[in-house]
Amino acid sequence: MIKIRLNGNPQELEGEVSITELLQFLGLGGMPVVVELDEEAVFQRDYAIWRVKDGARVEVVALAAGG
Numbered sequence: 376m377i378k379i380r381l382n383g384n385p386q387e388l389e390g391e392v393s394i395t396e397l398l399q400f401l402g403l404g405g406m407p408v409v410v411e412l413d414e415e416a417v418f419q420r421d422y423a424i425w426r427v428k429d430g431a432r433v434e435v436v437a438l439a440a441g442g
Contacts, residue, residue: 376388376389376390377389377390377391377427377428377429377430378429378430379427379429379430379431379432379433380431380432380433381433381434381435382433382434382435383434388400388427391426391427391428391429392426392427393422393423393424393425393426393427394410394412394417394421394422394423394425394427394433395422395423397427397433397435398410398422398435401435403435403437406437407437407438408435408436408437408438409435409436409438410422410433410434410435410436411433411434412425412427412431412432412433413431413432414432
């Protein structure tokens with residue numbers, strides 16, 4: 376088990392995951408989101424290679440269009 380901070384809240388995960396795997400776990404896979412990992416913006420093309428490790432601080436913002 377690892378512990379991270381997700382949008383400021385404590386979250387436990389089974390182990391290290393990619394950002395893609397984290398988004399799937401959160402039910403946000405394939406949705407338009409902005410992700411910051413340890414205060415660094417991550418491009419969508421890199422979600423599969425960036426790893427979320429113990430102690431990471433992750434911010435995920437879902438984008439919504441509207442009018």
